[in-house]
Amino acid sequence: NAGVTQTPKFRVLKTGQSMTLLCAQDMNHEYMYWYRQDPGMGLRLIHYSVGEGTTAKGEVPDGYNVSRLKKQNFLLGLESAAPSQTSVYFCASSPMGAGGGGEQFFGPGTRLTVL
Amino acid sequence: QQQVKQSPQSLIVQKGGISIINCAYENTAFDYFPWYQQFPGKGPALLIAIRPDVSEKKEGRFTISFNKSAKQFSLHIMDSQPGDSATYFCAASMGGSARQLTFGSGTQLTVLP
Numbered sequence: 001n002a003g004v005t006q007t008p009k010f011r012v013l014k015t016g017q018s019m020t021l022l023c024a025q026d027m028n029h030e031y032m033y034w035y036r037q038d039p040g041m042g043l044r045l046i047h048y049s050v051g052e053g054t055t056a057k058g059e060v061p062d063g064y065n066v067s068r069l070k071k072q073n074f075l076l077g078l079e080s081a082a083p084s085q086t087s088v089y090f091c092a093s094s095p096m097g098a099g100g101g102g103e104q105f106f107g108p109g110t111r112l113t114v115l
Numbered sequence: 116q117q118q119v120k121q122s123p124q125s126l127i128v129q130k131g132g133i134s135i136i137n138c139a140y141e142n143t144a145f146d147y148f149p150w151y152q153q154f155p156g157k158g159p160a161l162l163i164a165i166r167p168d169v170s171e172k173k174e175g176r177f178t179i180s181f182n183k184s185a186k187q188f189s190l191h192i193m194d195s196q197p198g199d200s201a202t203y204f205c206a207a208s209m210g211g212s213a214r215q216l217t218f219g220s221g222t223q224l225t226v227l228p
Contacts, residue, residue, distance in 0.1 A: 042204055106160065
């Protein structure tokens with residue numbers, strides 16, 4: 001199993017450009033998440049999904065949109081990139097477990113620079 | 116607003132020593148406290164986790180100590196090794212939709228040979 005994969009690994013954008021980050025998981029997990037990681041701030045949740053066709057806002061959703069058309073894929077879109085969105089983006093997935101809790105499995109990350 | 120505060124920001128330990136990282140939380144509804152380990156260029160990976168019904172959990176050289184009344188929990192790495200050099204994140208979550216994790220700011224651990 002590949003686990004959680006992310007494409008692309010690196011990307012440089014100019015301010016105002018748009019792009020989509022793709023996350024795929026082959027573990028049949030119900031839950032998927034998008035985080036951003038910035039120095040000294042840990043990981044912050046952008047958006048998440050509890051199942052195919054569902055999405056919800058996390059802690060820092062502004063400037064991002066997401067879609068989960070298929071259970072195994074979770075897309076993160078930037079419609080008009082800003083320098084403040086320069087970050088490392090991580091996707092994660094988690095099985096739905098009885099009683100809650102449960103490990104989140106992370107992808108290798110996408111390093112995005114917005115000039 | 117950061118609901119999980121982590122310290123120290125960085126830590127240097129000699130091989131064989133004990134590494135201790137501390138976290139404090141505010142929300143008493145949190146009921147799951149994992150620690151994640153991240154190596155450079157990689158995504159975080161679950162190291163160990165605890166629920167508030169126990170005060171300590173040990174897995175090999177890694178131990179979580181949990182103090183519910185103080186709303187604090189800590190990671191202890193015994194006999195620290197150079198291979199333990201990584202960034203460690205504490206986190207917390209509560210029951211409900213998708214079990215969202217709130218992460219601490221991270222601790223960069225360096226174990227000197």
